[in-house]
Amino acid sequence: MADRVTVLFFAALREQIGQESLSVTIPASGVTVAALRTQIEGANPTIAQALADQPKLRVAVNRTLSTFEQLVTPGDEVAFFPPMTGG
Amino acid sequence: MADRVTVLFFAALREQIGQESLSVTIPASGVTVAALRTQIEGANPTIAQALADQPKLRVAVNRTLSTFEQLVTPGDEVAFFPPMTGG
Amino acid sequence: MVVHVAVQAAPFDVGVEAERLSALSPLTGGVGLFVGQVRGGQGLRAMTLEHYPGMTEATLHALAQEAQARFDLTGCTVIHRVGRLEVGAGIVFVGAGAAHRGAALTATSFLIDRLKTGAPFWKREEYDDGRTIWVDARETDEEAARAWMNNPTA
């Protein structure tokens, strides 16, 4: 589990990708959300397409809404999802 | 009952005057609310004092908020009261 | 639109009234509700609500009709209690249902703001030391009502 992050997908993204979580290895020094995105897109064309289909993609790091410049370090939980539509 | 109007008092006015209604004779052609007020004040100093103690006296004619210029004709119901404090 | 208006001594049941508004139409997406209750403090024990029978009901119905004309409602409700009410007791319930939340919540504010100074109710407060005081209309309440009357499009 060392040097790994959990990546989650919700709603239309989860449905289109066909899975709700991934475990991804990253450098111990961490990467930005943007770099993590590029990494998982490169490894899986379905994920690349699903993320590209979301013009307003949102991201949360450790259950807090974040930017794509946010640093992700091993042990973090990163979630990608479309704009929220509660209420 | 011909040529009479019913006059009602509510809340602090009713309490101060010690009665909740009067029957007052007016001309068949009617009078303004202001004239009716002067008439009942002249007939009863307690009423005069109670109305004078209400700087924001309100009036309703036939259960609709009215002005003191409104014409009152026999058979009408005229109510005097302080500003309303519902809710 | 369905209007429900009542002036009563008995308590109202917020759950029943909310369900009435929710169930009025399958096109209702939001229901706004407000409950006014006797606020304690400074030795207040109870309030007695006096009203002008006949005029009260007519005024509340007219207010509900005005809410319908201003907002796109599926229904609205105004219930006001009269008589002696102790601290914590409900005094007034207003509610409005609409397709969208904005209309429901704005109509709810409209109903309670206008009712406060525009319907013939009067409150007499009763304190622990035996004093009784007729409540004065608050200037802020009169301003809130005037703001609605001066802005017929909101």
Place this chain on the structure above:
Amino acid sequence: MVVHVAVQAAPFDVGVEAERLSALSPLTGGVGLFVGQVRGGQGLRAMTLEHYPGMTEATLHALAQEAQARFDLTGCTVIHRVGRLEVGAGIVFVGAGAAHRGAALTATSFLIDRLKTGAPFWKREEYDDGRTIWVDARETDEEAARAWMNNPTA
């Protein structure tokens, strides 16, 4: 102030929740409430509410705390349902108690406006003809949330 937050599949009871807010403090003079429900029409049969367990609860608690910081509340409640909900079913309940009606009603609007686009829920619609559609965030909802965020003093 007492905050009550829940994310649940079960229906909420508006009467119970209203009473909880009314009873929190003898200094409560007004309670504002809002119920959002599944709006029918155009062949809609039901909605399924998906959420992000853990983040949802934290977000709703933070929202309730923010309401407390902005408004002078005696308490507030946010309950959101998840799972499949048919037309007419309650989705969300928010409520706020305060000494005066203005704070209670404004806090109620704040809670529902911010929750709509700021808490991790997603709606999938299900139509009579079998289509399922993920609901897009409405631009007006995002504007309403931004208006609160750009105006920290209201």
